[in-house]
Amino acid sequence: MTKGQGFGFGLGKMKELAEAFKKAQEVQQGAKQLQEELEQMEIEGSSSDGMVKVFMSGNQEPLRVEIAPDAIAQGAETLSETVTAAMKDAYDKSTTTMRERMEELTSGLNLPGM
Template structure:
């Protein structure tokens, strides 16, 4: 029984260490999203934190309402890329820990 306890404890430590590593990777990663015609570029980290927003002069000339729509479009694309990367890394982590495919789907 003691061996089982030690094995479970070691597995928990491995999971914690690997999860922290993945979180650090995601925090350091950047994902760019663009609107139509690439007039706006939104950049988010791998944990969906806004990093920067770049707006071209041409976008500024379109007016506030259109500019707002373009910013939203770029942000959504960056967010989608960031979330996809997070899911991929969590799936890779789960597989490396021997979990069956699909078991990490709840790690969103």
């Protein structure tokens, strides 16, 4: 090691490193808060005819299903298709919400893969 070079970190590099750690801590705290918010959300998905509604949290946890009496009268196969459509709608809305919130949290950080 050449005298005066230390580990190759100048004061500027140390400041950048400290700022990176600070940002990482902020993102970690924001991610924890976001997770709590997503757990409390109730996102509704519905079938195209509105006879079935599925409710999920913001992190895709199923919460409940509401089925109109008229949907039951349509028979098991049609009801199954209607419930599946409502589930897909709720899932799509939930994942979109999660993605949008994560993008807000990480905006400006230039994280790879985000």
